[in-house]
Amino acid sequence: MRIGELAARAGTTTRALRYYESRGLLPARRTGNGYRTYDDGDLKLLRQIMTLQDFGFDLEETRPFVECLRAGHPEGDSCPASLGVYRRKLAELDALIEQLTSVRAQVGAQLARAEAAVPGGPEPKCELGGHA
Amino acid sequence: MRIGELAARAGTTTRALRYYESRGLLPARRTGNGYRTYDDGDLKLLRQIMTLQDFGFDLEETRPFVECLRAGHPEGDSCPASLGVYRRKLAELDALIEQLTSVRAQVGAQLARAEAAVPGGPEPKCELGGHA
DNA sequence: TCTTGCCTTGACGTCGGCGTCAGGGCTTAC
DNA sequence: GTAAGCCCTGACGCCGACGTCAAGGCAAGA
Numbered sequence: 001m002r003i004g005e006l007a008a009r010a011g012t013t014t015r016a017l018r019y020y021e022s023r024g025l026l027p028a029r030r031t032g033n034g035y036r037t038y039d040d041g042d043l044k045l046l047r048q049i050m051t052l053q054d055f056g057f058d059l060e061e062t063r064p065f066v067e068c069l070r071a072g073h074p075e076g077d078s079c080p081a082s083l084g085v086y087r088r089k090l091a092e093l094d095a096l097i098e099q100l101t102s103v104r105a106q107v108g109a110q111l112a113r114a115e116a117a118v119p120g121g122p123e124p125k126c127e128l129g130g131h132a
Numbered sequence: 133m134r135i136g137e138l139a140a141r142a143g144t145t146t147r148a149l150r151y152y153e154s155r156g157l158l159p160a161r162r163t164g165n166g167y168r169t170y171d172d173g174d175l176k177l178l179r180q181i182m183t184l185q186d187f188g189f190d191l192e193e194t195r196p197f198v199e200c201l202r203a204g205h206p207e208g209d210s211c212p213a214s215l216g217v218y219r220r221k222l223a224e225l226d227a228l229i230e231q232l233t234s235v236r237a238q239v240g241a242q243l244a245r246a247e248a249a250v251p252g253g254p255e256p257k258c259e260l261g262g263h264a
Numbered sequence: 265t266c267t268t269g270c271c272t273t274g275a276c277g278t279c280g281g282c283g284t285c286a287g288g289g290c291t292t293a294c
Numbered sequence: 295g296t297a298a299g300c301c302c303t304g305a306c307g308c309c310g311a312c313g314t315c316a317a318g319g320c321a322a323g324a
Contacts, residue, residue, distance in 0.1 A: 004300065014301090019282060033290060035301055055235050058280070077246040086243040093236040097229060103187050104225040111218040114209040136270065146271090151312055165320060167271055190310070265324100272319070278312090289302070294295100 003028070006038045010046045020049065023059060025066055045069055048076040061085050135160070138170045142178045152181065155191060157198055177201055180208040193217050 020026040028036035065076030152158040160168035184194045197208030
């Protein structure tokens with residue numbers, strides 16, 4: 001299949017595919033007139049790339065998975081290098097989530113403090129009076 | 133004080149200060165020779181900007197806080213516009229944390245599955261045998 | 265006077281992952 | 295023959311928050 005069809009099938013753009021090729025991630029064969037040609041294997045590689053991208057992996061991080069598949073392994077994560085990327089990503093995610101959670105708490109505290117300092121604030125709880 | 137001193141006191145760079153000025157966020161007075169001049173009020177504004185930046189606010193989001201301070205309020209978040217930014221940021225953080233948590237779970241599951249499919253895997257639990 | 269160290273403006277570079285032309289070629293249908 | 299619809303290779307644009315020159319001015323000490 002040609003580039004347009006591959007892009008359509010995978011749900012991406014021809015521009016992205018050319019970009020991946022320029023990065024050496026998804027090279028293409030060429031027909032006589034210079035058109036790029038792809039097969040179902042390439043579609044599989046592309047899907048692997050896109051799945052990881054959705055997870056927030058950047059392109060370079062998808063490379064071990066793609067090379068693993070190209071080496072003939074059934075899954076992109078059948079190779080140690082891919083597992084290494086997974087582990088690094090998990091650590092990265094944990095650190096990021098922890099940081100964001102901390103920030104969230106601080107911003108929440110700031111908001112609460114600021115609201116409390118303002119007249120006609122955030123539905124003051126102290127006006128509740130039992131069941132009446 | 134001049135730009136270098138302000139930058140040093142706040143722990144940032146002169147380039148950043150000129151950038152903030154170019155965005156209209158932190159304008160400076162000028163001396164006869166064209167040098168920028170700042171006072172302690174500007175230092176306070178700058179600290180507000182930097183604190184929010186540390187929280188991951190982008191520059192535009194700090195603007196209401198800075199304008200609030202410049203309007204004479206004791207805190208940058210003494211104004212409704214600032215509270216609005218806080219709230220939007222909280223929602224944004226919640227969404228992001230949720231998404232990252234989901235991704236973390238999925239990546240973790242992928243790693244576990246991939247490790248299980250590999251020989252000499254991740255210290256198999258099944259070899260434990262009671263207290264002996 | 266000369267050096268040193270501050271300051272000025274202007275403008276290009278960075279990073280990632282493409283989007284979006286511009287200019288041109290092949291192929292097929294009409 | 296020509297229009298339509300695919301394809302090709304550059305190459306610049308974008309976004310945010312500055313970093314990093316380049317070329318030059320001003321002030322103060324030796």
